[in-house]
Amino acid sequence: FELERLGIHDSVAMVFPPAELAEYLADLPVEVAVIGDDEISACDAVVTMEHRDAFLEVEWVHSIQAGVDRFPFDEFEANDVILTNSTGIHDRTVGETVAGYLLMFARRLHDHVANQQDRRWERPEWDAAFTLAGSTACVVGTGTLGTGAAETLGGLGLRVTGVRRSGDHVPGFDEVYSNDRLLEAISGADFVIVTVPLTDETRHLFDADAFDAMRDDAYFVNVSRGPVVDEPALIDALEADALAGAALDVFEEEPLPEESPLWGMDEVIVSPHCAAYTRDYFRDTGDIVRENVDRLADGAAFRNRVV
Ligand code: NAD
Secondary structure, three states: OOEEEEEHHHHHHHHHOHHHHHHOOOOOOOOOEEEEEHHHHHHEEEEEOOHHHHHOOOEEEEOOOOOOOOOOHHHHOOOOOEEEEOOOOOHHHHHHHHHHHHHHHHHHHHHHHHHHHHOOOOOOOOOOOOOOOEEEEEEOOOOHHHHHHHHHHHHHHEEEEEEEEEOOOOOEEEEEEEHHHHHHHOOOOOOOOOOOOOOOOOOOOOOOOHHHHHOOOOOOEEOOHHHHHOOHHHHHHOOOOOOOEEEEEEOOOOOOOOOOOHHOOOOOEEEOOOOOOOOOHHHHHHHHHHHHHHHHHHHHOOOOOOO
């Protein structure tokens, strides 16, 4: 197709100012403009955070997120609309966020932040703090997020195991298990970190059986998508002290409802789906868009094509 007008949909404002990306891409040989819903049909391609039905009339949609579970793949296919995503850019950002959660728990930093709110000088119990070096993290899903987490945690001295469908070795992991050994893999870990996409196969992958298999002094981390976890089962496990705690960036319902018990738990860190935030986000996602504009001109296949 001929690309003449590329729209930056204003829903990207959830992650960065749309005008920053428009300016970053201004040197492309196409017209680039920030657009609202009423201007979608005037574009050949759109860069977006959210889905809109009007996208089914353009040629190409680029998601600034890696997870594209909210886009209707069948309808894109039926309407010959290309969908690309931003997988590949979140290794360092999410890896560092995950390392931060683990450091907070091991070094008890979250307790200090909580105590400081009450101007309370209170040291941890003598046996509460530990070091990450010598601990084991099991990362479920060995893609961009998984390998980014493995590299960051490996640098902090953790032993890092992984779970992937094939069970084949991945650089950065000390040991890799296949999916059918998931419960065995997570049962040996001090930290279990979820980095798989949300699919029919991974919906509620972490259920009561998984939390049962985890050690009761282990921490659970979810930076992928909320519905990969059966959230009531996680809450039950936390309330029963069958887990030490959890760091959660994503939830079955977002924003996390005010009445969720997760907000009030001492050993739970809640972050508002921002594990990948960085001031460079518009550049990172813009580089994928730029590469695909070039590829389109060369008649080459798109990078990160999902549909
Ligand atoms: P990716 O495609 O690079 O990696 C996903 C990996 O999961 C792949 O290796 C894939 O083979 C594997 N996988 C898929 N189904 C599996 C299954 N059933 N069992 C085991 N492994 C399976 O994607 P990514 O960039 O690493 O992102 C992963 C997901 O994390 C995204 O889909 C998105 O939902 C989420 N994400 C969240 C944030 C955030 O801000 N919290 C940021 C980026 C991505």
